[in-house]
Amino acid sequence: MTGTLWGVGLGPGDPELLTLKAHRLITSATVIAYPAPAGGQSFARAIAAAFIPATAREIAISVPMQTARFPAQAVYDRAAADIAQHLDDGRDVVTLCEGDPFFYGSFMYLYTRLAARYPCVTVPGVTSMTAAAAAAGRPLCARNEELRIVPAPLAEDVLQARLATPGAVAILKVGRHLAKVRRVVERLGRAAGAVYLSHATLPGERVLPLADAPETAPYFSLILLPGDDPYGQ
Amino acid sequence: MTGTLWGVGLGPGDPELLTLKAHRLITSATVIAYPAPAGGQSFARAIAAAFIPATAREIAISVPMQTARFPAQAVYDRAAADIAQHLDDGRDVVTLCEGDPFFYGSFMYLYTRLAARYPCVTVPGVTSMTAAAAAAGRPLCARNEELRIVPAPLAEDVLQARLATPGAVAILKVGRHLAKVRRVVERLGRAAGAVYLSHATLPGERVLPLADAPETAPYFSLILLPGDDPYGQ
Structure with a gap:
């Protein structure tokens, strides 16, 4: 009997936005894996920290903070091999995933390596995108x-082409791209109603008109542009 | 002291996909509101049923199943007035919302009517879209x-224009539009890899290649089209 690989969405950051299912899986886990920036703290582990059993074995997947190319194939090859060992020995492995595992999540790199050989179940979570809309008081x-x-x-020209058509837009992973995004949004005349958010649902949460956004934005920041009829009226 | 209006996302259908926060708010609620089709059962109430206190007062917002125009303004005017009465009397009102309240949700019709006068808090939930990706085993x-x-x-020509550019697509609210969507997807040569899902996370869940989808689809069905690089490889 091999174990099951679980990819468990944790939501945007507030531990109370874990699902009941995520809570059950984490509190009863024997092996827990999570991504961690090389030399830094794991955001995923921090979200779930209060629910991780003291007895659980932990696998920190050390992801280099390279920006030029991703995924770090060798890192996920090695993590998949570590996890496979537990699965072969009949132990389930619960992988912690910020937000939702299949919405721009790195869990897919484990999934593609292991799903053909082991039972793999993905548990969806609340995305930062809908959490941001809730925090801004603005329907997506x-x-x-x-x-x-x-x-x-x-790239700036690609971004501009994507934002040129009407309709609601959520711009993710803003971080160091804030100045570029702001240029494009202003050039297209879409700055009115544009909202900047960072750390949605966390203690440092910020919700600001895009024009008032800080010069440097954290990686976990996003920008919402309203559509033509943002309140469905 | 007026009460607070809560818009609480319930997730796609499996009660275990409620967040811990939704669970806390519902189990301690004194007044609970939810949409219900005129003469039918409320899906939102069904998701949360096991957690609703027997002592809670319930406000069923009876929404006519008209397809031509929405929202039913008079219905939400009346519901907002009913809810305002409780808020004026200092009672919180917990509004149950399928999926996420601000992701194509009807909660926005209450929010726009009441947020200027009362404290209103939106609690995000898991969307059917990411739940479908999890069920299909396919990153979005x-x-x-x-x-x-x-x-x-x-309209068919608008749909065709929207699906003509490359990239991943989630087509929501498929229902009686299935034949039209299938025509467009096939005409654009995007049928390979297209997945049809209905009732994600519920007992009747179906996951099928679009080509094998049934002739008639329920309202809560969707279609996922992969992008160029669905596994980020």
Whole structure:
């Protein structure tokens, strides 16, 4: 009997936004894996910290903070091998994932390596995107509006083409791309109603008009642009 | 002291996908509101049923199943007035919302009517979209891919224009629009890898290649189209 690999979404940061299912899986886990920046603290582990059993074995997947290329294939090869050992020995492995595992999540790199050989179950979580909309008091999209989700690291001309069509937009992974995004949004005349958020649901949460956003933004920040009919009226 | 209006996301259907926060708010609620189709059962109430206190007062917001125009303004005017009465009397009102309240949710119709006069807090939930990706074993989007969320009720030519550009797509509210969506997807040569899902996380869950989808789809069904790099490899 091999173990099961669980990819468990933790939500945007507030531990109370874990699902009941995530809570059950974590509190009863014997092996827990999570991504951790090389030399830094794991955000995923911090979200779930209060629920991790003292007896659980922990696998910290040390992810280099390289920005030029990803994923770090060798890192996930090694993590998959470590996890496979536990699964072979019949132990389930609960992998902690910020937000939702399959919404821009790194869990997919383990999933692609292990899902053909072991039972793998993904448990969805609350995304930072809908948490940000809640924090801003602003519906993301209404009725038959389209919503585009656009990662900020795209090149400026690509970003501009993506934001040129009307409709609601969520721009993720803003971080060091804030100045570029702001330029594009202003050039397109979409700055009115644009909202900047960082650390949604966490103690340092900030919600500001894009024009008032700080010069440097943390990685976990995003920008929401309203559609034509943001309240479905 | 007026009460607070809570808009509480319940997730896609499995009661275990409620957040800990939603669970706390519902189990301690004195007044609970939820949408219910005229003459039918409330899906939102069904998701939360096991957690609703027997002592809670319930406000069923009877929403006509009209498809031509929405929202039913008069219905939400009346519901807002009913809820305001409780808030004026100092009682909190917990509004149950399928999925996430601000992701195509009807809670925004109460929010726009009441947020200027009363404290209103939105609690995000797991969307059917990420739950569907989990059920299909298919990441929604990776790395710097764009994700477009497109409601199926759009006109066929609009839908075709929206799906013509590359990138991952989630098509929501498929229901009676299935045949139209399938025509567009096939015409654009995007049928390979397209997945149809209904009732994600519920006992009747179905996950099928789009080509094998049933002739008639329930309202709560969706279609996922992969992007260029669905596993971020």
